[in-house]
Amino acid sequence: MTDYGFWSLVPPLLAIGLAIKTKQVVFSLSLGIFVGYLIIQGGNFFEGFLATITAFVDVFQSLGNTRTIILTLIIGALIQLIKFSGGINGFINWVQKRLSGKKNFKGKIQATSALTGFLxxxxxxxxxxxxxxxFRPLFDKHKIPREKLAYLADSSSAPSCVLFPLNAWGAYVMGLLVAFPNVDPFTTLIYSIPFNFYAILTLAFVFWLSLSGKEFGEMKKIAEQLPEEETKETDLTAGKTSSPLNMIVPIAAMVLTMPLFLIYGGWDPSVTGGLTDKIWHSISNGSGSEAVLNACFTGFLTAAFMYAFQKMLTIKTFIDQSFKGMSDMLVMAILMVLAFAIGNLCNELGTGIYVSRVTSSWLIPEVAPALIFIISSFIAFATGTSWGTFAIMISIGVPLSFAVDANLYLVIAAVLGGGVFGDHCSPISDTTLIASVASGCDHIDHVRTQLPYALFTGGLAVICYLITGFIV
Structure with a gap:
């Protein structure tokens, strides 16, 4: 692979800087990708232009990318069906009845949204x-900033995903660890969980912020500027209410079947050992993106059959509402294509490898976990992908931990936590983009308001790794 050195940093940093300056994320990502392929093509504008178009098409060569984009559309269809059934309004009314009249009502609403993301x-x-x-209608009704919702959704998702191994994240990380014959993937991942300080601190901070009502930085400014009148949303579900089960059951079906699909997809009857050994082998070998997509379709079909049984849906309304939900996710799907494309570009340029190479010489055993956390954070910030960061840094961190005699579980936790931290801070991350679109707030406003909170818990995590590095 050609070594582009410092030039490998230019496209992602350009995209990030432009996105913050112009607030035009699609334009910024597209220009960053074009500049990247211009570098690869040696400054030839015509070849760079053609390579950029090819890069957008190549996103779909990855089954994982394609499944994730289809997953976004299916989720849009599922959510629209739940809206149409009145299930969201039913759930909101159910939450309000149980929280109304209680002390710190707004705080409990925020904590409930964070708990939902956590679960x-x-x-x-x-x-x-x-x-x-x-939760967007509930936040609007009670004058809680949408930026706060975006933060709660974003910061309760990846930290919980990375702490629970029975999902696509766990399968992916164990798949990366399989490459090292002297490392037990499952044991290593489990033992690293208590040391994943960023994920643990972020979840604790999310619930503390929700229940305490404390805000600082840009989030506080936006909360103070919120207009007195309620923000109204216009959609087909206005005034339509049904049982909260119309929302809970399809989502529960999706969540509960995902681990089953993961085990089914990776099941190998020839594996020796007990049932537990076979299950964990299946999880490490299963396709996370395939299991998630299958689970989404399960939730989608569960909703369709439920509402048809209740005589809420005909074939026509099912198709119309499904396509309406998918169309609502079109912008998000485009953003995901761009996010995947710039991730592929950074991989081709060797952005993450360059960053890790110029910084790895600093590492000494006691401070290795803290520095690995920082390096992983910067790679995830620059590339917009935590999973790509995991792939780069685990391949470096595992042999490095043996070479300098650093604690392997600390190192793995630092890689995972650093990847999530950098991803939270990055304007070009797909999860950051999704959080802003799903919550209905400006993307850059979400980045600006989330950044101080992420930096606070990220700074605490660095301190924890410095202390633990000298103790463990």
Whole structure:
């Protein structure tokens, strides 16, 4: 692979800077991708232009990318069906009845949204889309900033996903660890969980902010500027209410079947050992994106059959509402294509490898976990992908931990936590984009308001790794 050195940083940093400056994310990502392929093509504008178009098409060569984009459309259709059934309004009324009249009503609404994101730990995009879409009317009604909803959805999803191994995230990380014959993937992942300080601190901070009512930085400014009148949403479900089960059951079907599809997809009857050994082998070998997509279709079909049984849906309304929900996700799907494309570009340029190479010489055993966390954070910030960061840094971190005699579980936790932290801070991250779109707030406003909170918990995580590095 050609070594582009410092030039490998230019496209992602250009995209990030332009996005913050212009607030035009599609334009910024597209220009960053074009500049990247211009670098690869040696400055030839025509070849760079053709390579950029090819890059957008190549996104769909990855089954995982294609499944994720289709997943976004299916989630849109599912959420629209739930809206049409009145299930969202029913759930909102159910929440309000149980929280109304109680002390700190707004805080409990925020904590409930964060808890919902925490419990849907099967996949971060599903978690963010569900929380953002379902709780947006409730936040609007009670004058809680949508930016706060975007933060709660974003910061309760990936941290919970990375702490629970029974999902696509766990399968992916264990798949990366399989490459090292002297490392037990499951044991290593489980033992690293208590050291994933960023994920743990972020979840604790999310619930503390929700219940305490404290705000600081840009979030506080936006909360103070919120207009007195309620923000109204116009959609087909206005005034339509049904049982909250019309929302809870389809989502529960989606969440509960995902681990089953993951086990089914990776099941190998020839594996020796007990049932537990076979299950964990299946999880590490299963396709996370395939399991999540199958689970989404399960939730989607569950909703369709439920509402048809209640005589709420005909074939025509089912098709019309499904396509309406998919069309609502079109912008998000485009943003995901761009996010995947710039991720592929950074991989081709070797952005993450360059960053890790120029910084790895600093590492000494005691401070290795803290520095690995920082390096992983910067790679995720620059590339917009936590999973890509995991792939780069686990391949470096595992042999490095043996070479300098650093604690392997600390190192793995630092890679995972750093990847999530950098992803939270990055304007070009797909999850950051999804959180802003699902919550209905300006994307850059979401980045600006989330950044101080992420930096606070990220800074605490660095301190924890510095202390733990000298103790463990």
């Amino acid at each position: 849907i730990f099967v996949e971060s995009n599903i978690s963010i889309l569900t929380v953002g879409t379902i």
